[in-house]
Amino acid sequence: MYSTHPQIEFWQIQNIDHPDFKVAIALYEQTFPAYERVPVAWLQEAILAKKAQLWVGYYQEQLALMSILYSLPSQDFILLEYLATVPHLRNIKIGSKFLNYIIDFVKKQSKTLVLEVEHPDFGEERELKQRRVGFYQRLGAKKLQDILYILPALDGTKTTEMILMIIPNKNLENLKKSVIQQLIRELYTEVYRRHPDDPIFNWIENIKDDIILTDN
Helix, strand or coil: CEEEECCEEEEEECCCCCCCHHHHHHHHHHHCCHHHCCCHHHHHHHHHCCCEEEEEEEECCEEEEEEEEEECCCCCEEEEEEEEECHHHHHHCHHHHHHHHHHHHHHCCCCEEEEEEECCCCCCCHHHHHHHHHHHHHCCCEEECCCCEEECCCCCCCCEEEEEEEECCCCCCEECHHHHHHHHHHHHHHHCCCCCCCHHHHHHHHCCCCEEEECC
């Protein structure tokens, strides 16, 4: 248990039989559209295999937040796969408090936190998407310059244009091309279970140079 203030607590749920597991999953399904959600069965398998962690946040003993963290095989990266808060409790800034805690949690393991953020140049609600990018930047996240990351169509309908952001555990100005390519391959194969022959992998080979980390 981790407490940021007397009325807010964070816990990791390690057992899918925990009474709040279903509550957290219901919030997950209510928050994210089907084309961005991995099947609940995949989440259960990953949690039981200790590849993924389910975190929940409570406000006044009421579940107010859920998040999935996914440890990638390379051991250097942890993906913040999902983060959702109960709509009427967003004004208590529990999401910000949780992120600050998770950033410290990941850095203490000498790991780098990876964020998949909807690209503000595509689709609807572009101003909201830009504010979300700025929010992560204020927490220390850096964008992978010139990387247009494609989230697979998880329900088979449409892909989503994303920005990859990272919060490194040390000062970095760039990442090697090979590191980025391996990271993206692991996201596709481990988290989203894409077969290596899936065409979504094709664009990875177009990454020609080391990637600059930028605040812009």
